[in-house]
Amino acid sequence: MITPYTLPGFMELMPVDQVKFDYLKNTIEKTYLKYGFLPLDTPVIEGADILLAKAGGETEKQIYRFNKGDSDLCLRFDLTVPLAKFIAMNQGQLSFPFRRYQIGKVYRGERAQKGRYREFYQCDIDVIGDEDLPIIYDVEMPCIIKDIFDTLGLDFEIRINNRKVLNGLFTSLGVKNTQDVMRIIDKYDKIGKDAVADELVKLGLQGSDVVKLMEFVAIEGSSQDKIDKARAFDIQNEEYLKGLDELEQVIQHVKTLGAEDTIVIDFKIARGLDYYTGTVYETFIKGHENVGSVCSGGRYDNLASHYTNKKFPGVGISIGLTRLYYVLNELDLMKQVPNPIKVLVLPMDNAQIGYALKVAKAVRDLGVNCDTYFADKKFKNKLNYANKQGVPFVAIVGENEEKDNAVTIKNMFEHTQGTVKLDSLKNILG
Amino acid sequence: MITPYTLPGFMELMPVDQVKFDYLKNTIEKTYLKYGFLPLDTPVIEGADILLAKAGGETEKQIYRFNKGDSDLCLRFDLTVPLAKFIAMNQGQLSFPFRRYQIGKVYRGERAQKGRYREFYQCDIDVIGDEDLPIIYDVEMPCIIKDIFDTLGLDFEIRINNRKVLNGLFTSLGVKNTQDVMRIIDKYDKIGKDAVADELVKLGLQGSDVVKLMEFVAIEGSSQDKIDKARAFDIQNEEYLKGLDELEQVIQHVKTLGAEDTIVIDFKIARGLDYYTGTVYETFIKGHENVGSVCSGGRYDNLASHYTNKKFPGVGISIGLTRLYYVLNELDLMKQVPNPIKVLVLPMDNAQIGYALKVAKAVRDLGVNCDTYFADKKFKNKLNYANKQGVPFVAIVGENEEKDNAVTIKNMFEHTQGTVKLDSLKNILG
Numbered sequence: 001m002i003t004p005y006t007l008p009g010f011m012e013l014m015p016v017d018q019v020k021f022d023y024l025k026n027t028i029e030k031t032y033l034k035y036g037f038l039p040l041d042t043p044v045i046e047g048a049d050i051l052l053a054k055a056g057g058e059t060e061k062q063i064y065r066f067n068k069g070d071s072d073l074c075l076r077f078d079l080t081v082p083l084a085k086f087i088a089m090n091q092g093q094l095s096f097p098f099r100r101y102q103i104g105k106v107y108r109g110e111r112a113q114k115g116r117y118r119e120f121y122q123c124d125i126d127v128i129g130d131e132d133l134p135i136i137y138d139v140e141m142p143c144i145i146k147d148i149f150d151t152l153g154l155d156f157e158i159r160i161n162n163r164k165v166l167n168g169l170f171t172s173l174g175v176k177n178t179q180d181v182m183r184i185i186d187k188y189d190k191i192g193k194d195a196v197a198d199e200l201v202k203l204g205l206q207g208s209d210v211v212k213l214m215e216f217v218a219i220e221g222s223s224q225d226k227i228d229k230a231r232a233f234d235i236q237n238e239e240y241l242k243g244l245d246e247l248e249q250v251i252q253h254v255k256t257l258g259a260e261d262t263i264v265i266d267f268k269i270a271r272g273l274d275y276y277t278g279t280v281y282e283t284f285i286k287g288h289e290n291v292g293s294v295c296s297g298g299r300y301d302n303l304a305s306h307y308t309n310k311k312f313p314g315v316g317i318s319i320g321l322t323r324l325y326y327v328l329n330e331l332d333l334m335k336q337v338p339n340p341i342k343v344l345v346l347p348m349d350n351a352q353i354g355y356a357l358k359v360a361k362a363v364r365d366l367g368v369n370c371d372t373y374f375a376d377k378k379f380k381n382k383l384n385y386a387n388k389q390g391v392p393f394v395a396i397v398g399e400n401e402e403k404d405n406a407v408t409i410k411n412m413f414e415h416t417q418g419t420v421k422l423d424s425l426k427n428i429l430g
Numbered sequence: 431m432i433t434p435y436t437l438p439g440f441m442e443l444m445p446v447d448q449v450k451f452d453y454l455k456n457t458i459e460k461t462y463l464k465y466g467f468l469p470l471d472t473p474v475i476e477g478a479d480i481l482l483a484k485a486g487g488e489t490e491k492q493i494y495r496f497n498k499g500d501s502d503l504c505l506r507f508d509l510t511v512p513l514a515k516f517i518a519m520n521q522g523q524l525s526f527p528f529r530r531y532q533i534g535k536v537y538r539g540e541r542a543q544k545g546r547y548r549e550f551y552q553c554d555i556d557v558i559g560d561e562d563l564p565i566i567y568d569v570e571m572p573c574i575i576k577d578i579f580d581t582l583g584l585d586f587e588i589r590i591n592n593r594k595v596l597n598g599l600f601t602s603l604g605v606k607n608t609q610d611v612m613r614i615i616d617k618y619d620k621i622g623k624d625a626v627a628d629e630l631v632k633l634g635l636q637g638s639d640v641v642k643l644m645e646f647v648a649i650e651g652s653s654q655d656k657i658d659k660a661r662a663f664d665i666q667n668e669e670y671l672k673g674l675d676e677l678e679q680v681i682q683h684v685k686t687l688g689a690e691d692t693i694v695i696d697f698k699i700a701r702g703l704d705y706y707t708g709t710v711y712e713t714f715i716k717g718h719e720n721v722g723s724v725c726s727g728g729r730y731d732n733l734a735s736h737y738t739n740k741k742f743p744g745v746g747i748s749i750g751l752t753r754l755y756y757v758l759n760e761l762d763l764m765k766q767v768p769n770p771i772k773v774l775v776l777p778m779d780n781a782q783i784g785y786a787l788k789v790a791k792a793v794r795d796l797g798v799n800c801d802t803y804f805a806d807k808k809f810k811n812k813l814n815y816a817n818k819q820g821v822p823f824v825a826i827v828g829e830n831e832e833k834d835n836a837v838t839i840k841n842m843f844e845h846t847q848g849t850v851k852l853d854s855l856k857n858i859l860g
Contacts, residue, residue: 002736002737005477007476007477007503011473012471013470014523018469019468022469034797034800035801038445038771039448039452043436043441045437046437050435069539071437073494085436086436093444095818097803109498109499119475134806136783143791256788257788257791340463341466344466353564353566354682361573369464374527374564376564
């Protein structure tokens with residue numbers, strides 16, 4: 001006999017909680033479909049050469065890698081590398097701009113700690129262009145994020161920036177170690193202005209540059225104000241100005257769509273990955289900014305450079321669903337999700353089991369999700385099961401009901417009950 | 431640069447095909463919910479000691495097993511062992527009879543061959559009792575199979591048997607190597623009566639026993655006829671008679687539910703696994719019985735004996751979704767699945783891009799799935815994309831449409847078109 005256990009860092013929910021998780025997942029999937037994305041489902045296992053073509057550093061250490069026969073295999077650690085592979089492989093068959101969503105599990109052998117998972121769902125969308133992709137596609141991404149988080153009933157803010165703005169600014173200031181500088185600026189909201197300034201000086205930046213950077217990231221006002229102020233910032237760098245132009249286009253369309261309250265410019269958003277080259281997005285739950293971004297993404301110039309010479313620019317976002325579920329639960333922000341099972345059929349006695357099956361069939365034929373309870377227990381135990389399952393309606397089936405071709409429906413929330421003929425069931429449940 | 435590839439034995443579909451795959455998956459999931467099953471989602475990775483507690487032989491050789499740090503890990507090869515673990519772990523918190531469905535990927539490193547996959551979806555339901563579970567639960571399983579395959583528009587037959595009948599018969603005849611005998615009888619439809627008889631003789635069975643077995647499996651008639659004839663078969667064995675009683679109960683309820691045309695007794699169904707102890711199910715597509723059962727399952731006495739002393743009997747079925755998809759495609763039996771994307775918005779010119787975004791928002795606000803095309807191409811290319819995507823409606827947005835706050839809707843299937851105001855869109859698309 002082995003004591004059963006689930007590995008640490010692996011989420012395994014009770015069905016009643018899995019229902020809530022699935023509600024999040026279904027909301028995301030439905031919204032992705034609403035915006036014209038079609039599904040893709042790549043393997044969890046890929047050849048190590050495929051997955052490691054680009055990886056390195058921290059990611060590579062976390063990868064689950066193993067041999068099976070002669071094959072050197074890995075579990076995917078994100079859904080972007082498999083997408084790059086897929087597009088490079090199938091470029092001749094696809095229509096561009098190519099939109100796909102993928103919702104699936106990915107694996108990272110991180111050090112186990114509360115709220116960090118080694119197996120977690122990512123929910124990604126990307127639009128991929130063939131050689132180029134107009135900036136307008138960058139507008140739909142935050143609209144999709146907004147749609148999802150509105151549906152989830154959350155109070156949130158989507159912050160956008162453009163990597164060209166930061167890159168251009170750094171170039172103009174003569175800053176060399178841009179990755180490090182971005183990493184530090186990214187911590188602005190966490191550690192504060194002074195600590196960021198200190199770290200930048202420690203990194204070797206000149207005092208005057210640090211002051212300029214601090215002035216820049218502190219620019220206030222509406223999104224349009226921020227762009228205007230940044231333009232007036234006297235940075236004569238082409239990339240910087242191009243980034244501001246792109247940001248302005250995105251913001252103007254966001255305004256047309258009436259979304260400017262939730263989608264705002266934040267010049268501090270850098271996104272660690274060197275991958276991004278234009279618009280970048282982060283999403284924060286208001287009042288809970290400390291949990292970090294719950295949906296991020298951005299624009300990149302070249303998706304599949306490790307597998308093809310052809311250039312595939314794109315823009316995408318990703319929701320870390322497992323972490324989002326964890327966070328919403330911890331913060332008690334999970335919307336009340338209705339029980340997908342609406343009715344439970346309870347025979348009073350074993351003699352009514354056959355009739356109970358018929359009643360369940362009648363309920364299900366109405367398209368209503370219906371459980372049945374046939375264990376040979378006292379009626380009290382049966383009702384106890386009903387209460388635990390939290391079904392809104394219990395259909396009680398006794399001798400009289402069977403005789404009358406009827407059923408007694410108990411409304412478990414309103415504590416009312418009434419008897420109806422089977423053929424009138426739809427008036428109550430329909 | 432690495433030449434991109436997907437591992438052999440791993441299904442990776444184009445989005446247009448993934449839509450069909452997802453239609454199958456969603457049909458199965460919806461039906462499982464309709465019958466009162468709630469979702470469970472266990473990890474793909476488990477400790478090797480957990481997954482191998484019971485495995486052995488062929489299965490163990492196929493398992494993906496590897497180390498990460500100090501941990502000896504495996505990828506799950508079915509959804510039953512993780513369920514057993516889950517129930518043994520959480521028995522105190524669950525309500526019994528416990529119903530769950532699980533749809534997820536499992537892994538078996540089989541020899542690669544056409545139509546066999548190393549990564550494939552299983553779609554399982556089980557009802558698990560605490561110490562006992564009434565036979566009536568065995569009635570719902572074939573009804574669920576019927577519901578799913580009816581929805582998929584297939585012509586099929588569900589064959590049921592009871593392992594007690596075969597076991598009792600073998601005991602009564604003094605047959606020792608029952609597993610081998612069952613394996614041979616299982617091939618009856620494939621290799622024919624004579625070949626089965628030959629193999630049984632080769633196995634060492636006495637001629638008279640072989641004749642008796644052949645007579646038994648050849649029993650003809652309606653399901654009730656078969657039970658009556660089997661009862662008259664002069665086998666005085668308790669298990670045999672109990673199996674017939676159970677079969678009769680299942681068949682009688684199946685009749686009450688009007689499903690006796692698709693659910694029939696077949697005394698040849700043995701199911702290889704020694705795991706099953708009562709009712710067993712197999713499902714065949716009519717005219718394509720040679721592809722094997724597309725949905726199988728049965729009753730078992732004790733689910734979690736490797737993890738707990740408590741007895742958890744249950745009954746369940748499993749659909750090998752990846753193989754089902756493959757088979758339906760090969761046989762050209764896949765139902766026409768409507769495009770989940772209903773509308774594509776096409777701006778005539780870049781000048782209308784902003785208005786096109788508004789139109790797309792109006793369509794999506796109606797809850798209609800909508801794609802947009804913003805690439806800077808000739809209108810011909812845009813229409814070409816529309817044709818390739820197979821959307822039923824194209825919403826064309828030009829200068830006039832923008833001026834009139836309207837949109838021209840082209841019905842791509844009926845080759846008609848008309849212009850409507852944005853606020854009347856729902857009359858066409860709603």
